[in-house]
Amino acid sequence: MTTAWPYPHIVAHRGGGSLAPENTLAAIDVGARHGHKMIEFDVKLAQDGQIFLLHDDTLDRTSDGWGVAGELPWDKLVLLDAGNWYNSAYKGERLPLLLEVAERCQQHGMMANIEIKPTTGTDDETGRVVALAARLLWQGQTEPLLSSFSVEALEAAQRTVPDLPRGLLLDEWDDNWQALTERLGCVSLHINHKELTAERVAALKAAGLRILVYTVNQPARARLLLNWGVDCICTDRIDLIGPDFPNE
Numbered sequence: 001m002t003t004a005w006p007y008p009h010i011v012a013h014r015g016g017g018s019l020a021p022e023n024t025l026a027a028i029d030v031g032a033r034h035g036h037k038m039i040e041f042d043v044k045l046a047q048d049g050q051i052f053l054l055h056d057d058t059l060d061r062t063s064d065g066w067g068v069a070g071e072l073p074w075d076k077l078v079l080l081d082a083g084n085w086y087n088s089a090y091k092g093e094r095l096p097l098l099l100e101v102a103e104r105c106q107q108h109g110m111m112a113n114i115e116i117k118p119t120t121g122t123d124d125e126t127g128r129v130v131a132l133a134a135r136l137l138w139q140g141q142t143e144p145l146l147s148s149f150s151v152e153a154l155e156a157a158q159r160t161v162p163d164l165p166r167g168l169l170l171d172e173w174d175d176n177w178q179a180l181t182e183r184l185g186c187v188s189l190h191i192n193h194k195e196l197t198a199e200r201v202a203a204l205k206a207a208g209l210r211i212l213v214y215t216v217n218q219p220a221r222a223r224l225l226l227n228w229g230v231d232c233i234c235t236d237r238i239d240l241i242g243p244d245f246p247n248e
């Protein structure tokens with residue numbers, strides 16, 4: 001099990017936070033332009049097993065496609081526009097493959113938090129395929145941190161590439177956090193910051209877990225969370241909460 005924690009204290013959510021169309025190469029470039037050293041992004045499988053970036057199950061919100069993304073093969077997904085919904089300046093931006101994102105992160109010298117976001121019913125396969133790809137694509141680099149709300153996907157990742165670091169995602173506090181993270185061999189808990197108190201942070205740290213919180217967009221809140229002992233702030237306001245944000 002990997003025990004080192006090489007990750008910085010600020011992470012750009014979905015690549016470029018709210019300053020670019022989420023989960024695109026353009027977003028990663030915006031994150032890099034703001035000096036960020038680590039990004040979070042969401043991945044799932046196309047019908048033919050290609051790994052690409054998208055947050056929602058469906059294409060409707062963040063592309064000019066519609067319907068369940070995972071029901072389409074990559075040769076259809078690649079034709080879609082994933083930038084114009086955000087701003088016409090980004091027209092022509094595509095959904096990116098994990099392969100392209102790995103290359104872009106490495107060009108920028110950025111670390112990655114790969115959130116496994118399986119299409120409903122594909123949790124095991126997605127966890128397995130993403131873990132294998134992550135191992136291969138980040139060879140010789142700082143290992144990407146895998147995370148998921150899906151226990152099944154994390155179990156599959158654990159089985160497939162046991163020594164890749166994993167974090168359990170929780171949108172709500174779960175009193176069963178310790179048993180779950182131990183069973184999944186997690187190095188970190190990734191949690192909605194609204195669920196945390198100083199006492200909960202202390203309990204997680206006492207159990208040896210690192211803590212990533214999302215999505216923190218107010219500097220005062222970020223400062224408080226870091227003071228409590230939170231390790232990573234995942235933010236949409238990559239301009240206000242930048243890589244030089246004080247960590248004391």
Ligand code: G3P
Nearest residue numbers: 040042115147190214234
């Ligand atoms: O990984 C942190 C955060 O991205 C989890 O929530 O819905 O933004 O993917 P969501």
Ligand code: MG
Nearest residue numbers: 040041042115
């Ligand atoms: Mg995410």
